Amino acid sequence: MSGATCTVDECPREIMARGWCSLHYGRWRKRGTTDRAVRHGNAKLDPEQVVRLRQRHADGRTYGNLAREFGINRASAYQIVKRKSWKHV
Numbered sequence: 474m475s476g477a478t479c480t481v482d483e484c485p486r487e488i489m490a491r492g493w494c495s496l497h498y499g500r501w502r503k504r505g506t507t508d509r510a511v512r513h514g515n516a517k518l519d520p521e522q523v524v525r526l527r528q529r530h531a532d533g534r535t536y537g538n539l540a541r542e543f544g545i546n547r548a549s550a551y552q553i554v555k556r557k558s559w560k561h562v
């Protein structure tokens with residue numbers, strides 16, 4: 474054992490690749506970020522998804538549902554629905 478641990482804050486797991494543990498490395502490979510919730514999730518969506526997200530909300534989905542479905546955080550989902558972001562779409 475090297476004793477080196479994952480470079481993600483407060484993650485105690487052993488490094489597997491790129492300075493990350495298997496969990497964070499896997500997350501990065503899948504999503505391009507080690508963050509649990511994508512902080513700047515808006516950039517991850519394309520205009521089509523924004524439109525769909527708003528439609529889903531109109532259909533009665535909660536922000537939590539939307540966040541999970543679109544891979545963004547609830548705050549981002551809220552901002553998109555309330556047009557605090559993606560105003561132009």
Ligand SMILES: [Zn+2]
Pocket residue numbers: 479480481484485486493494495496497
């Ligand atoms: Zn980790």
